[in-house]
Amino acid sequence: MAKSRAGRSIRVVSLTVCFxxxxxxxxxxxxGEAEQEEPLTRGFHRLEFALGEDASLRCSLWxxxxxxxxxxxxxxxxxxxxxxxxxxxxxxxxxxVVPGLKKLGAVIVAPDCPGDGWTDPTSERAVLALLxxxxxxxxxxxxxxxxxxxxxxGIGTWFFAARHPEIFSAAVPMAGRPVIxxxxxxxxxxxxxxxxxxxxxxxxxxxxxxLRAEGVDAQLVIVKGxxxxxxxxxxxxxxxAVEWLRQLWATTPHPSR
Numbered sequence: 391m392a393k394s395r396a397g398r399s400i401r402v403v404s405l406t407v408c409f410x411x412x413x414x415x416x417x418x419x420x421x422g423e424a425e426q427e428e429p430l431t432r433g434f435h436r437l438e439f440a441l442g443e444d445a446s447l448r449c450s451l452w453x454x455x456x457x458x459x460x461x462x463x464x465x466x467x468x469x470x471x472x473x474x475x476x477x478x479x480x481x482x483x484x485x486x487v488v489p490g491l492k493k494l495g496a497v498i499v500a501p502d503c504p505g506d507g508w509t510d511p512t513s514e515r516a517v518l519a520l521l522x523x524x525x526x527x528x529x530x531x532x533x534x535x536x537x538x539x540x541x542x543x544g545i546g547t548w549f550f551a552a553r554h555p556e557i558f559s560a561a562v563p564m565a566g567r568p569v570i571x572x573x574x575x576x577x578x579x580x581x582x583x584x585x586x587x588x589x590x591x592x593x594x595x596x597x598x599x600x601l602r603a604e605g606v607d608a609q610l611v612i613v614k615g616x617x618x619x620x621x622x623x624x625x626x627x628x629x630x631a632v633e634w635l636r637q638l639w640a641t642t643p644h645p646s647r
């Protein structure tokens with residue numbers, strides 16, 4: 391077990407796909423069992439997963455304080471675009487997602503994008519394998535899995551909510567162009583900047599209106615101040631999703647049921 395520069399452990403494990411309702415063929419990943427280690431402690435961690443013989447998936451993780459026996463929500467966080475250097479996702483996690491969603495008490499995992507964007511088949515298969523590992527290995531409630539992301543990751547959030555409603559109980563896309571189909575039923579809490587100069591807010595507004603017309607719980611929060619690249623300023627609006635998620639889980643069954 392190596393040490394990261396932040397002093398946290400880097401764990402190397404193998405991933406397998408076990409979700410039974412995948413819309414794509416399972417990835418032929420190298421079989422193997424995760425290393426038997428002590429549970430991850432509270433705070434940030436860097437993880438590395440083996441994908442087959444030659445590939446790997448790096449992830450940044452936030453582990454909340456846990457009580458013995460707790461099953462907590464799981465948040466999949468998809469980072470924005472840029473040169474994906476090792477643990478590129480850590481800055482996204484530390485600057486936006488954890489400040490915004492810390493009060494949710496969730497395990498938050500942010501993979502480094504392994505493909506050409508989050509809608510790429512390589513990325514899709516890797517993310518599904520990661521989620522399966524998470525529900526088998528960490529104390530998470532698989533009925534409370536959320537996907538969120540910003541910009542490129544916001545597009546990925548729409549994509550995963552549409553493609554895999556059997557997995558996600560809710561989606562929180564930020565500053566992302568909608569990727570939806572007529573059958574999308576996953577509750578959506580979209581956040582978009584009015585001054586966004588890269589991805590216009592109007593497609594998001596139209597998508598939310600269309601979902602509401604179909605009876606989907608679809609919310610839109612339009613942020614007045616920040617531009618597209620002022621990512622940190624979206625942490626406050628993201629925090630508003632915490633109470634929405636709690637109410638959703640208290641009153642609404644998982645969309646797959």
